[in-house]
Amino acid sequence: MSDSIRPAALKALLTAAASLRNPELDAWTSAGGRVIGYYCPFIPEELFLAGGFLPFRMRGTGSTDTDQADAFFDHLNCPFVRHSFDLALRGDYSFLQGLVVGTGCDHLRRIYDNALHAPLEASFVYLLDHPRTMGSEEEGAEPIVRYYREQLSKLKEALENHFGVAVTVPALRAAISLCNETRRLQRRLYDLSVAPAPKVSASERAAVMMAGASMPKERYNALLSEALKELETAPETPGKALARLMIVGPAIEDPAFYEVFEEQGAAIVVDDTCFGARTVQALVDEEAPDPLTALAKYQVVDMPFCPKIGGSHAHRLRFIQEMVARYRVDGVIAQGYVSCDAWGCSYALLREAMQEAGIPYLRVEREYIHSESGQLSTRIQAFLETTGGRG
Amino acid sequence: MLNAFSQLMAQSGKGLFELTVNPQNESTTPVILCNGDFMAEIPVALGCEFSDLTLTGAMGTALPEGADLIDGGIELGVESRMCNAIKSACYYLESGKIRTPEMIITTNACCDSMDTLANLMNAYEPWAHVPRFIMDAPHTLDEESYAYFGRQLREAVTFFEGVLGRKMDWDRLREVCVESNKQSQLLLEFQELKKAVPCPAEPDLARQGTELSRWIKHRVSPEVTRWLEEVVRLTEQRVKEGKGIDGVDEKVRFLWQDLAGSWSTGTVLARLQKELGAVCVMDYVSYATWTPIDLASEEKMFASFAKRFLLEAAMTRQALHSTDLFIGDILRIVKEFRCDAVIMPAHVGHRDTNSRLKLVRDVCRENGIPCLVLGIDIWDKRFISPDVVFDRMSTFFQQTGLIAS
Ligand code: SF4
Ligand code: SF4
Numbered sequence: 001m002s003d004s005i006r007p008a009a010l011k012a013l014l015t016a017a018a019s020l021r022n023p024e025l026d027a028w029t030s031a032g033g034r035v036i037g038y039y040c041p042f043i044p045e046e047l048f049l050a051g052g053f054l055p056f057r058m059r060g061t062g063s064t065d066t067d068q069a070d071a072f073f074d075h076l077n078c079p080f081v082r083h084s085f086d087l088a089l090r091g092d093y094s095f096l097q098g099l100v101v102g103t104g105c106d107h108l109r110r111i112y113d114n115a116l117h118a119p120l121e122a123s124f125v126y127l128l129d130h131p132r133t134m135g136s137e138e139e140g141a142e143p144i145v146r147y148y149r150e151q152l153s154k155l156k157e158a159l160e161n162h163f164g165v166a167v168t169v170p171a172l173r174a175a176i177s178l179c180n181e182t183r184r185l186q187r188r189l190y191d192l193s194v195a196p197a198p199k200v201s202a203s204e205r206a207a208v209m210m211a212g213a214s215m216p217k218e219r220y221n222a223l224l225s226e227a228l229k230e231l232e233t234a235p236e237t238p239g240k241a242l243a244r245l246m247i248v249g250p251a252i253e254d255p256a257f258y259e260v261f262e263e264q265g266a267a268i269v270v271d272d273t274c275f276g277a278r279t280v281q282a283l284v285d286e287e288a289p290d291p292l293t294a295l296a297k298y299q300v301v302d303m304p305f306c307p308k309i310g311g312s313h314a315h316r317l318r319f320i321q322e323m324v325a326r327y328r329v330d331g332v333i334a335q336g337y338v339s340c341d342a343w344g345c346s347y348a349l350l351r352e353a354m355q356e357a358g359i360p361y362l363r364v365e366r367e368y369i370h371s372e373s374g375q376l377s378t379r380i381q382a383f384l385e386t387t388g389g390r391g
Numbered sequence: 392m393l394n395a396f397s398q399l400m401a402q403s404g405k406g407l408f409e410l411t412v413n414p415q416n417e418s419t420t421p422v423i424l425c426n427g428d429f430m431a432e433i434p435v436a437l438g439c440e441f442s443d444l445t446l447t448g449a450m451g452t453a454l455p456e457g458a459d460l461i462d463g464g465i466e467l468g469v470e471s472r473m474c475n476a477i478k479s480a481c482y483y484l485e486s487g488k489i490r491t492p493e494m495i496i497t498t499n500a501c502c503d504s505m506d507t508l509a510n511l512m513n514a515y516e517p518w519a520h521v522p523r524f525i526m527d528a529p530h531t532l533d534e535e536s537y538a539y540f541g542r543q544l545r546e547a548v549t550f551f552e553g554v555l556g557r558k559m560d561w562d563r564l565r566e567v568c569v570e571s572n573k574q575s576q577l578l579l580e581f582q583e584l585k586k587a588v589p590c591p592a593e594p595d596l597a598r599q600g601t602e603l604s605r606w607i608k609h610r611v612s613p614e615v616t617r618w619l620e621e622v623v624r625l626t627e628q629r630v631k632e633g634k635g636i637d638g639v640d641e642k643v644r645f646l647w648q649d650l651a652g653s654w655s656t657g658t659v660l661a662r663l664q665k666e667l668g669a670v671c672v673m674d675y676v677s678y679a680t681w682t683p684i685d686l687a688s689e690e691k692m693f694a695s696f697a698k699r700f701l702l703e704a705a706m707t708r709q710a711l712h713s714t715d716l717f718i719g720d721i722l723r724i725v726k727e728f729r730c731d732a733v734i735m736p737a738h739v740g741h742r743d744t745n746s747r748l749k750l751v752r753d754v755c756r757e758n759g760i761p762c763l764v765l766g767i768d769i770w771d772k773r774f775i776s777p778d779v780v781f782d783r784m785s786t787f788f789q790q791t792g793l794i795a796s
Contacts, residue, residue, distance in 0.1 A: 072746065072748075072749045072750075073746045074737070074742075074745035074766075076472060076745060077742055081746075103530045105742075106502055106503045106710065106743040106746070107746060109743070110714070110742075110743065110746035113714035113715070113746075113747055114714075114746070114749070114750065116715075117750055117753075127530070127713075129529050129530045131527045131529075132506065132527055133499065133525045133526065133527040134525070136524060136525060136543075136546060136550070138549065138550060139546060143539075143542065144527060147539050151531075307507070307510060308499075308503075310497060310499055310506065310509055310510070310526075310527065311509075311510075311513045311525040312510075313510055313513060313514040314514070336470070338470070338471060338472050339470070339472045339473075341473050341477075341502070341503035341506075341507055341740075341742065343470060343507070344470035344473045344477070344503065344504060344507035345470075345507040347468055347469060348469045348481070348485075348511065349510065349511065349514050363468060
């Protein structure tokens, strides 16, 4: 589908991801709506929605350098952390009333410490501790679900006390059902890539996923639903990609990175990234007697694991292999930042597993802003030859 | 004093290292291998050997082949700027150089590198048959967190019992804890004595005293207690006599706020004190805040194990918890040990510490404490050589007027 015939709803979503602010967000804040920024998919948006807030996934969109953040962070700290924190220091996140940081990695956790001492507008800064294990064979996941439920309950209380809001059970149920609807729609978005020539590109898909955590959820669901209707009924795109790839690693926010692959004729049909396919695989139990427990269980048991979860390698591998089969993947690209230790050894493990499974594998260390395409293009070209044009 | 210590340390260190890095080791004592630290009292009471793969990797970096171990780690395809102690550990593991343990225990403490090493250990094919137990160390510090982690430690005991086919001897565990409490008390006494001016003991003694009580093969043994008693007795005597470190004319007292690493103590710190009279009176591994293990009930015992693990083990205190705690410690140490300056080694692998340097600098400035950030690799002197570190510290002391130019 050429750009000129993209559905208007899709264009609106792409626009929303292209910058931090978007018309829908502006309308929300102009009407006095409050916004909470959050840093990790382990943090359930439902909690914020139930308190009447708009959850906004923190990103570094539009950042060009990290001058201000570099006073707080070392050059070997995660570039995503530095770029997003830099924007906050420059006042680009002045629309946030609160910031919730997860304990996903050493770099992220220090955003919390630094935010407490930095001149940020957000009056509410909170560190949410989430478990980093799957639970023991003996006791199962029950103790960690219980622990995380308690942490969510503390966050809920802190929000209530700070903002004078009530996060009620019916509001939580409504938020769960709203977010489940988002997950279902996003899953359909991914399903578009099952076709030989995907109707959306990886950069578009990533942008649509980002938009989902940047505007009021109801509006997002309506726009995505409209875009999907048109995309699903549009005629199949002729031809097929040179190779169908899966991308693994931390979230990618810069569309230019995907474009280097697309320019070489490859299609990135699925991913295992922080805010990507992993977040649309399961739904939160809407019937559970205690919605907080349902949320805790979704986050620490049902959502496919990231490598930060202790002992999860075999599960992660199963997920990757399932995706490889479902989306008919020809090769796997493992990307990430230099100094992202959370993914550190998982690259070596993945390389080994892919070699054993005979799936071509390429490891790319990248920066937050994609600036150097030449060398990467050459590596991709060489890599595509190893995939043997299986697409 | 140092001789007696060195012998014990060398014997114990070698013992631990040989236990781990020796696939042919045929010792019949079951070995528990952890990716990092663990409550040593538990394996000791169970009659098991215990080893720590991170420490093994770190010790490897001090060997003549240290650089090859690190480079071998890189070639495995792990993240290229990961802590070199971990790269070395990865290499040891993947090249089949580690004795297969009888049990594996892993936690997410204390840093991302150790956490990712745990992933490698848990996915290591040749050990797929080894029973394992995975724990979650919370980043919060309150009674609830201690109870949460304490319950996991209790569960770990059940796991060990299941594998060993015998029950924990609770009287033996109490006995070990009593010994451990004695050692903590001695370390705290030693720490008190080190506040004297001039500093009565070598920096190595404090750091390695801590290591002796926690990280070595002979940990929690009466042998170590006796050695610590002797250290305290001799140090007390020196303080009474007003003696500082032999051959050192103390001019500057500084805090080294990190691990000492595998190369800095024998080289940089020794040279600084000898040539400039700049003495490292405290470092962040030696700094002990230990509260005794509460033996009143099983529940209390495990809650205090948890507290020790989460809050009172040096690197965990540094990496897993908040900057406010870290800075509070700096201010307390500077005041109590009468430090003239703070050195932040800023080990390149320490993402948790290198993302709080501004806050440390700001607090030091507000409190009139000269602070130098080095940016070294504590495991790899190819990154910045000991001579360069010496020169930078020497210039810093001169520029701040702490020593004459
Ligand atoms: S990319 Fe890696 S280092 Fe950065 S925030 Fe994510 S897990 Fe942490
Ligand atoms: S980064 Fe620090 S705490 Fe982690 S393994 Fe290396 S030296 Fe140890």
